[in-house]
Amino acid sequence: MQLEVIGVGGAGCRIADAIRAADDEATAPSFVADAFAFDTDVDGLTDLGAISETHRHRYGETIDRGLDGNLHRGLEVGEECVDELSRQLDQGQPSLADAFLVVVGLGGATGGGTAPHLVANLQTLYDEPVYVLATLPAKSELEEGAADEIDDRGTVDESATNGPASDTAAAPGTADDAEQSAIPEAETRPLAEKNAVETLERLDGLATATICFDNELWLRPREGLGDGRERLNREIATRVGAFFASTADTSGLEDGDGRTRGNRDRHADSGAETVIDANDVGRILGTESDIVSLGYGTQRVETDDGGSLFGLDIDLGLGLFGSDSSVDTGAAFSAVETTIRKALRGKLTLECERENADRAMLIVGGPPAWLNRRAISEGRETLESAIGSVEILGGDAPRADGDEVFAVVVLSGVDPVERLETMRAENR
Numbered sequence: 001m002q003l004e005v006i007g008v009g010g011a012g013c014r015i016a017d018a019i020r021a022a023d024d025e026a027t028a029p030s031f032v033a034d035a036f037a038f039d040t041d042v043d044g045l046t047d048l049g050a051i052s053e054t055h056r057h058r059y060g061e062t063i064d065r066g067l068d069g070n071l072h073r074g075l076e077v078g079e080e081c082v083d084e085l086s087r088q089l090d091q092g093q094p095s096l097a098d099a100f101l102v103v104v105g106l107g108g109a110t111g112g113g114t115a116p117h118l119v120a121n122l123q124t125l126y127d128e129p130v131y132v133l134a135t136l137p138a139k140s141e142l143e144e145g146a147a148d149e150i151d152d153r154g155t156v157d158e159s160a161t162n163g164p165a166s167d168t169a170a171a172p173g174t175a176d177d178a179e180q181s182a183i184p185e186a187e188t189r190p191l192a193e194k195n196a197v198e199t200l201e202r203l204d205g206l207a208t209a210t211i212c213f214d215n216e217l218w219l220r221p222r223e224g225l226g227d228g229r230e231r232l233n234r235e236i237a238t239r240v241g242a243f244f245a246s247t248a249d250t251s252g253l254e255d256g257d258g259r260t261r262g263n264r265d266r267h268a269d270s271g272a273e274t275v276i277d278a279n280d281v282g283r284i285l286g287t288e289s290d291i292v293s294l295g296y297g298t299q300r301v302e303t304d305d306g307g308s309l310f311g312l313d314i315d316l317g318l319g320l321f322g323s324d325s326s327v328d329t330g331a332a333f334s335a336v337e338t339t340i341r342k343a344l345r346g347k348l349t350l351e352c353e354r355e356n357a358d359r360a361m362l363i364v365g366g367p368p369a370w371l372n373r374r375a376i377s378e379g380r381e382t383l384e385s386a387i388g389s390v391e392i393l394g395g396d397a398p399r400a401d402g403d404e405v406f407a408v409v410v411l412s413g414v415d416p417v418e419r420l421e422t423m424r425a426e427n428r
């Protein structure tokens with residue numbers, strides 16, 4: 001499917017930029033039809049790299065450098081400027097997109113104040129779903145003394161709270177990290193959680209569904225957001241990209257020169273047995289502003305043109321991997337099983353009880369010869385029993401030139417989520 005990706009506020013713009021960059025670099029089918037960045041802070045826009053300058057827009061003329069967490073003002077500015085922002089989208093082809101993805105860092109005033117107005121406006125202007133991708137604030141942002149709390153947190157055994165880490169999960173803190181324990185005052189946002197709760201409430205009933213990413217969960221012990229945000233944004237872009245790039249393009253969008261830009265042919269030729277499309281995504285994400293969490297796992301595998309087996313750059317001398325057709329069934333089964341386990345049991349974008357999910361989707365991708373059917377089907381059964389629901393869709397995403405097997409687990413309707421409940425209770 002093809003998305004209009006729209007970042008609002010500092011975090012929203014940076015994450016949208018990371019998604020655009022990852023989409024541009026990926027060998028996987030492109031899913032970003034257009035990417036836009038809207039911010040009240042001109043510096044935030046200037047620092048972006050991948051979103052074209054024509055698609056960056058500064059709004060709120062009387063504002064100099066962002067709104068510094070004043071959500072009340074943010075909501076006023078959002079309301080005043082929403083038509084102006086929606087008009088900016090006409091530089092792309094919003095009416096041809098399969099869905100919108102409004103990206104926002106919950107906690108700020110610009111993104112948090114604008115996103116509800118923008119989402120409401122897009123819902124009235126277009127028939128397509130308006131999904132939100134939202135980050136939750138880190139504890140270290142809340143107060144100046146937060147660095148002390150982080151010192152304490154550094155002693156916590158992460159595996160006890162996060163479950164087994166995925167390949168790309170954050171490593172536990174090291175002694176060297178202690179030197180970076182001071183959180184610069186400029187990074188503190190005392191109202192971040194309060195604002196986040198209020199914006200989430202406003203989005204409830206407006207957003208078609210909200211994919212959450214918890215900064216607190218993903219920052220390393222003693223790591224400030226300023227230091228960690230690029231890494232976090234890449235993690236977000238990887239997960240969101242793995243999900244949406246695995247869906248078939250049904251839009252047939254054209255680029256500015258009238259060429260069809262969609263990937264329908266690439267999907268048709270890909271040999272996928274079960275192709276996920278925008279309707280399937282719609283069925284799983286729902287229409288009731290459900291909270292969504294993403295799991296992801298990868299495993300490097302040997303391919304014709306090199307790569308490595310299970311992350312080890314060694315030749316096992318088994319003669320199993322000389323060509324696609326000679327991939328060992330047991331190795332393929334194990335690679336798929338491992339990636340699905342990582343995606344389901346590893347660190348999610350928002351930690352939640354798996355069995356709370358109302359609906360789920362499992363996508364397994366990678367070099368076609370490695371996509372072991374039996375392992376995929378057993379993985380689906382595992383997911384079904386983990387969430388205790390039969391509302392599950394599965395799909396595959398063959399990547400002829402890929403060198404890793406990957407799995408994406410989409411958990412939808414995961415409320416109640418402890419992190420959100422605590423944040424709501426503490427910020428009434």
Ligand SMILES: Nc1nc2c(ncn2[C@@H]2O[C@H](COP(=O)(O)OP(=O)(O)OP(=O)(O)O)[C@@H](O)[C@H]2O)c(=O)[nH]1
Binds near residue numbers: 066109136138141233
């Ligand atoms: N993952 C991630 N989170 C970020 C990033 N920047 C900020 N955040 C989070 O997003 C929240 C809002 O920050 P911003 O997006 O900069 O705020 P804003 O919407 O521009 O609003 P104002 O600065 O108040 O005008 C923060 O409280 C952080 O939790 C980023 O680059 N990546």
